[in-house]
Amino acid sequence: xxxxxxxxxxxxxxxxxxxxxxxxxxMNHEYMSWYRQDPGMGLRLIHYSVGAGITDQGEVxxxxxxxxxxxxxxxxxxxxxxPSQTSVYFCASRGGGVGSPLHFGNGTRLTxx
Amino acid sequence: xQTVTQSQPEMSVQEAExxxxxxxxxxxxxxxxxxxxxxxxxxxxxxxIRQEAYxxxxxxxxxxxxxxxxxxxxxxxxxxxxxLGDTAMYxxxxxxxxxDMRFGAGTRLTxxx
Numbered sequence: 040x041x042x043x044x045x046x047x048x049x050x051x052x053x054x055x056x057x058x059x060x061x062x063x064x065x066m067n068h069e070y071m072s073w074y075r076q077d078p079g080m081g082l083r084l085i086h087y088s089v090g091a092g093i094t095d096q097g098e099v100x101x102x103x104x105x106x107x108x109x110x111x112x113x114x115x116x117x118x119x120x121x122p123s124q125t126s127v128y129f130c131a132s133r134g135g136g137v138g139s140p141l142h143f144g145n146g147t148r149l150t151x152x
Numbered sequence: 153x154q155t156v157t158q159s160q161p162e163m164s165v166q167e168a169e170x171x172x173x174x175x176x177x178x179x180x181x182x183x184x185x186x187x188x189x190x191x192x193x194x195x196x197x198x199x200x201i202r203q204e205a206y207x208x209x210x211x212x213x214x215x216x217x218x219x220x221x222x223x224x225x226x227x228x229x230x231x232x233x234x235x236l237g238d239t240a241m242y243x244x245x246x247x248x249x250x251x252d253m254r255f256g257a258g259t260r261l262t263x264x265x
Contacts (some may be wrong), residue, residue: 074255081156081243081255086253097252129197132221136205143197 045130045144052120052151060115060147062130071113075126118149123144156246158256165234173229173259175244184248186227191241192252234263
């Protein structure tokens with residue numbers, strides 16, 4: 040199994056540009072989420088989804104959009120990139136009960152200049 | 153809101169020795185889940201161990217074990233017989249029923265030969 044696949048692995052954007060980070064999972068997990076990782080702050084939740092057609096905001100949602108049209112895919116869109124969005128982004132999914140662990144993709148390092 | 157605190161930004165240990173990483177959390181809930189994740193230089197997030205709050209017995213996984221003190225809201229990770237491959241960032245995480253997993257800021261562990 041591929042698990043959780045994120046693309047691209049690295050990306051450089053200029054301020055004001057938009058882009059979409061792709062995330063796909065092949066484990067038939069209902070729950071998917073996006074985190075950003077910044078030094079000294081751990082991972083912070085951006086958006087999450089408990090199933091196709093359902094999304095909700097996490098701790099730091101501003102400047103990001105998500106949609107969930109299928110169980111497999113959960114793209115993250117940056118509408119107008121800002122230097123404050125320079126970070127490492129992780130997509131994760133979870134199956135089973137509420138106590139099941141998250142399965143993570145390998146992350147995307149995004150730099151906004 | 154639940155918070156997770158890792159008070160040791162960096163730690164080091166000699167190969168084959170034992171090290172303990174600290175984690176405390178704040179919650180008013182009674183049933184929840186705690187996790188330790190490892191992030192090696194490859195950036196991959198790897199589940200190390202999981203603890204259910206309603207279980208009094210401390211979880212163990214090979215060389216990794218936890219000391220779960222529910223009343224003190226403490227969840228430390230002990231690594232026995234440390235190996236060079238244990239060098240990584242370690243994140244403590246807390247999960248309550250509402251699907252949101254909260255992470256600490258992380259502890260960077262270096263295993264010295």
